Structure formats: C-alpha cells, structure tokens
Amino acid sequence: MTNPLVERILAGETPAQVKRAAAKGALPLSREEFVELWVLLRNDQDPEVRIACKESLAALKEEEWDALLPGYEFHSEVLDFAIRVLGKNERIRKAALKNRAVAVETLEWLGENGEGEILDLMLDNQVRLLREPSILEAILRNRTLSSSQVRRIYDLVEQFFRTHPRIPALLERRFGLKLGAAGGAFTMNVPEPGGVSAGPEAIPSPIQPSVVPGLGMKEPAGVQPEPSHEALELPPEALVEEDLSAEQYKSLYQQILAMSIPAKIELALKGNKEARSLLIRDSNKVVQEAVLDSPKLSELEIESFARQRNLSEDLFRKMARNKEWTKRYSVVKSLVANPKVPIGLVLQFLPRLTDLDLKLTIKDRNISDAIRREARKLWDARNSRKTAAYKKK
Structure with a gap:
C-alpha cells in the first residue's frame, strides 16, 4: 500500500467525513485502492462507514473483481475476503487465487x-x-x-x-x-467414509505445471535431500548478471544437468538470464514454469521465449495470460508468428497486429491455415472500412 491518503484513513488520522467519503467512493483514488479500503473498513466503528463500505462492495460486479484481483498487491485481508466471503462465486475465487499475496x-x-x-x-x-x-x-x-x-x-x-x-x-x-x-x-x-472412491479410474499424467506465480523460494523441509538443504549452493556462474564466457556457460550447463528438481526450481527463480535460458528448456514442466515466475525475468527474455518453437503449450498460455507481458507489441507479434502457440491464443491477439504485420501473417506459410484465414478476414474488414471512409470524403 503506497498511497499516503489510504494509509492515513486506515490509521484513523483523517477527519470522519474523509473516511465516509472513501466508503462512498467519493475520493480521488484508484478502483483498487477503494476496494482495499472498503474491505478493511467494512467493520468500522462508524455505522455510516460500515454500511457504505458494504453497499460499495455489493455494487461491484463479478467482472470487476475478476479484473482487479489477480494483479494488484492487495492487503492479504482483501484476498481472504474474496476467497472466503465471496468464494461462492468460483470466478472471483479463481481470480483471487492468481494473486501472489494470498x-x-x-x-x-x-x-x-x-x-x-x-x-x-x-x-x-x-x-x-x-x-x-x-x-x-x-x-x-x-x-x-x-x-x-x-x-x-x-x-x-x-x-x-x-x-x-x-x-x-x-x-x-x-x-x-x-x-x-x-x-x-x-x-x-x-x-x-467421505474420501475418494477406490474403484478403477483413468489416471492423468503425474505432475502438472504450476499456474500461479511463486515468490522467492526457499526449499522446504519436505524436499528430497539430494543435495541437502544445508549443502545446496547455486553455481556462481548462475548468479553473475554479466554475460558469461563460453567456458562459464558450458560449466553452468554441466552443473544444471547434475541438479535435483528442487535445486533447479530455486535456480530458475534466483539465477541469471543464462540460467533461465537453459532451464526454460528443461524436461520438467515445473522447472520451466518457475523460469516464468522469476522476479528477475526481463521483457526481452519473454520476447525471446515467445519465439521459441520447442516450448510447451502450457508455457505459451502462461505468457498470454500475463497482461504486463502482452502489453509489449513485440511479444504479441512473436506469439502470433510462432506456429507452436495454440490457435485460440493467437486468434485473441490478431486484432492487435498492425496492417503490415497482418499482411505478413497472411503470407507466412509456417502459420496454420486457420490463422491465415482469420488474418485475411481482418485485413479485408479493415480495408473495406478505410475505403468507405475515403468515399465519404
């Protein structure tokens, strides 16, 4: 929480009328800040504040919760409220689960x-x-x-x-x-009684990829002890932020090959770009997704990953879900041009392409026919509108 006004309201350092105005949404604050105030003040001693906060929360639509909850650094009580109190609405509960501050x-x-x-x-x-x-x-x-x-x-x-x-x-x-x-x-x-059925059932693939981002991770006590937690040290080559020499890169690659899965996950979260470039191609999906969870990940790396054709569909879906990454046009362009990206993801990004890139997409034989057909429809629609506008002049 960074807004000084919000902090002062919650600390009781503002006049009562300011708190009441906040409860009614009548202050120059962002929607996220209002939601935080309404949740934290919904049990305030002032009955007018209590009632106004609850009315404001009740007026929020499901779509607003879905848009607000995943990305903003809410107070944990706000996320708890969304999960426990509003959790009968599964869409809201899922949105809250995406927030790393739960x-x-x-x-x-x-x-x-x-x-x-x-x-x-x-x-x-x-x-x-x-x-x-x-x-x-x-x-x-x-x-x-x-x-x-x-x-x-x-x-x-x-x-x-x-x-x-x-x-x-x-x-x-x-x-x-x-x-x-x-x-x-x-x-x-x-x-x-009350547990699961013991009857035969088709068993899915064992380990599924992670979805919700993780924070800086320390290996818990339950992880396999090879190497032991006390002995676990990340390779020096993996922590240097400068470009590695060919010899250092080779050394890092060899050390990663010998690592346990938990050690690779920690390295994916804490290591440098060279470590991430190697681990994104690891055979374990959890390790791959940990790379995308790294707080050190740069937009240029995301753009590079979006171009790679040897990654799993799950990784491309995770990239596409991240609104911050897909604000970058070069990431969107790379996802569209990559034939390994699921068609459903590509279709949602096609309207973002410039006329030039849309035309290049139509001509690209590496892209599926379905994508090229949709690109052609978009191109024709845009040009028909331009033609109509020109004739009106």
Whole structure:
C-alpha cells in the first residue's frame, strides 16, 4: 500500500467525513485502492462507514473483481475476503487465487474446504506448495478429493516430500498409500467414509505445471535431500548478471544437468538470464514454469521465449495470460508468428497486429491455415472500412 491518503484513513488520522467519503467512493483514488479500503473498513466503528463500505462492495460486479484481483498487491485481508466471503462465486475465487499475496492461512483454509477445479488450481501451483508444505497438508485433509487429485498428490509427495515429517504419514493414514521406490505402482486402499472412491479410474499424467506465480523460494523441509538443504549452493556462474564466457556457460550447463528438481526450481527463480535460458528448456514442466515466475525475468527474455518453437503449450498460455507481458507489441507479434502457440491464443491477439504485420501473417506459410484465414478476414474488414471512409470524403 503506497498511497499516503489510504494509509492515513486506515490509521484513523483523517477527519470522519474523509473516511465516509472513501466508503462512498467519493475520493480521488484508484478502483483498487477503494476496494482495499472498503474491505478493511467494512467493520468500522462508524455505522455510516460500515454500511457504505458494504453497499460499495455489493455494487461491484463479478467482472470487476475478476479484473482487479489477480494483479494488484492487495492487503492479504482483501484476498481472504474474496476467497472466503465471496468464494461462492468460483470466478472471483479463481481470480483471487492468481494473486501472489494470498496468505498461507487463507490457502490452508481453502485447501481444506475447497473442491473441484479450485483444488486442481492449488495443486497446479507447485512452487507455492514447495514453499508452504502446510497447504498440501490442508489439502490432504479435504473430504472431497477425487481419485485423480489423490493421484496427483501422491506423485507430488513421491517427488518432493518423501522426507517431510508429516505429509507421507498423512497420505498413508488418509488413503492407505505408502511411498515406494521411485516409479513404484500407485495402489489405493479403500478410504475412510467421505474420501475418494477406490474403484478403477483413468489416471492423468503425474505432475502438472504450476499456474500461479511463486515468490522467492526457499526449499522446504519436505524436499528430497539430494543435495541437502544445508549443502545446496547455486553455481556462481548462475548468479553473475554479466554475460558469461563460453567456458562459464558450458560449466553452468554441466552443473544444471547434475541438479535435483528442487535445486533447479530455486535456480530458475534466483539465477541469471543464462540460467533461465537453459532451464526454460528443461524436461520438467515445473522447472520451466518457475523460469516464468522469476522476479528477475526481463521483457526481452519473454520476447525471446515467445519465439521459441520447442516450448510447451502450457508455457505459451502462461505468457498470454500475463497482461504486463502482452502489453509489449513485440511479444504479441512473436506469439502470433510462432506456429507452436495454440490457435485460440493467437486468434485473441490478431486484432492487435498492425496492417503490415497482418499482411505478413497472411503470407507466412509456417502459420496454420486457420490463422491465415482469420488474418485475411481482418485485413479485408479493415480495408473495406478505410475505403468507405475515403468515399465519404
């Protein structure tokens, strides 16, 4: 929170009429700042402020919540309010989940009480689960887990939490699942009442990519101890922000090959651009997505990744969802020109292209016919409007 006026209102340092004006949305503040004030003042001692805040919150439409919640650095109480109080609306709850400032206590509550797609989204965010294993413990206590979700948890525990002091025991007690040797079979005993069905079900692929951004990560106690947390040191070559020599780059590449998955994730978040350029091509999707979660990632790197044709569709979807990245025209242009980007993503960006780039898209034989047809329609529509406008003159 950076606005001094907002801070003074919350600290009780402004006249009562200023607080009442804020509650009614009658101050020169951004929409995000109003939302924060309304949530934090909804239980104010002044009944006029309380009522006005609740009325202002009730007037907010679902679309506004969906647009505001993911990107702004809200106070954690605002996100908790969105998840617990407004959470019956799944769209609002999903939007709040995308915000990296959601408190661990809120995620623990949601892990134990959420269901369906919400739990899938929480399991997708493996970077956060590694940072806060208590969230996974809460999910394991959830009574609505499906068989496929239990399978995903089993694979997560097998890969990252084998030595955690509580999670493997909780998995066994709750579902009768014991961790075996790597690659061991998944067999589930009949669960307690209210748990998941023990009947046969198609099992999805084990580890899914992370979706919600993670912050600077430290390896939690549950991660496999090779290398041990005490011994884990990032290669010096990975931390130098200057361009590496060919020898340094080769050394970094060799060290990354020998790293454990948790170490690669930490390196993806903390390392330099050379480390990220190597890790974005890692075979593990969690590592790849951690690269996109790095706070050090530059727009030029995103532009470079958007051009690469050996990345997964999930990575391109993550790039396309980030409004800050797609504000950059060169990123949009690179995504459209990349034949590996899903057609649905490309179609949403086509109208952003200039006439020249639209024409180049029409002629590009590497791009799918469906995209080129849509580009042709856009081109024709634009030119017909220009022709009509010219004739009116």
